[in-house]
Amino acid sequence: MPLEERSDMDQAALLARFAAGDRRAAEALTDLIAPRILRFAARMLGDRAEAEDVTQEAMLRLWRVAPDWQDGAAQPATWVYRVASNLCTDRLRRRRKTLDEMPDLPDMSLSQHAQMMQAARAQALEAALARLPERQRQAVILRHLEGLSNPEIAAIMMLGVEAVESLTARGKRNLSAILAGTRDALGYDDDQ
Incomplete structure (x- = not known):
């Protein structure tokens, strides 16, 4: 099976191959993990350039620990999410201000009105996420935007599943409350 087709189940094996000097394994593992970390960090920080820095730093730390990776430990992606989460938290604490909105590229397959509505919805979501307490924002992003399971999130956030x-x-309740007055303006009907 080509390295590009490797599943998440092969992450530890790819990391071991990298530690043994296989650069293609590093590329394959980067392709599996880095885009997800970048999305997560961008949503946490609201700044794509900062998110790229966090992603790069988290991946560099993975490469540094590769020779000492314990078989049976957390999946490399889970470990990198945890590192990225900590890096984001550090940056947010240093910044101590509201997240900047992250502009999205318009989807050219949609009408101009649909593109504007999609952009307004994305901005409203980003602004609402920025108003959540940090731990709630992190849990919501990992669960509902990144699609991770509660046990994976628990490992990343170093919490119990019930806490997650x-x-x-x-x-979610806080997001609903924050967004409650914007449903009509964002083009959502009651039956959507």
Whole structure:
């Protein structure tokens, strides 16, 4: 099987191959992990350039620990999410201000009105996410935007699964409350 077709199940094997000097394994593992980390960090920080820095630093740290990686430990992606999460938290604490909105590229397959509505929805979501407490924002992003399972999130955030479920539920309730007055303006009908 070509390296590009490797699944998440092969992450530890790819990391071991990298540690043994296989650069193609590093490329394959980067292709599996880095885009997900970049999306997560961009949503946490609201700044793509900072997110790229966090992603690069998190991946560099993975490469440094590769020779000492313990078989049976967390999946490399879980470990990198945890590192990226900590790096984002450090940056947010240093910044101590509201997240900047991250502009999205317009989808040219949509009408101009649909593109504007999609951009307004994305901006509203980003702004609402920025208003959530940090841990709730992190749990909501990992669960609902990154699609990770509660046990994976628990490992990343170093919490119990029940705590993740609670953070996610509170985050969703808070997001709903923040966005409640914008449904009509964003083009959402009651039956959508």
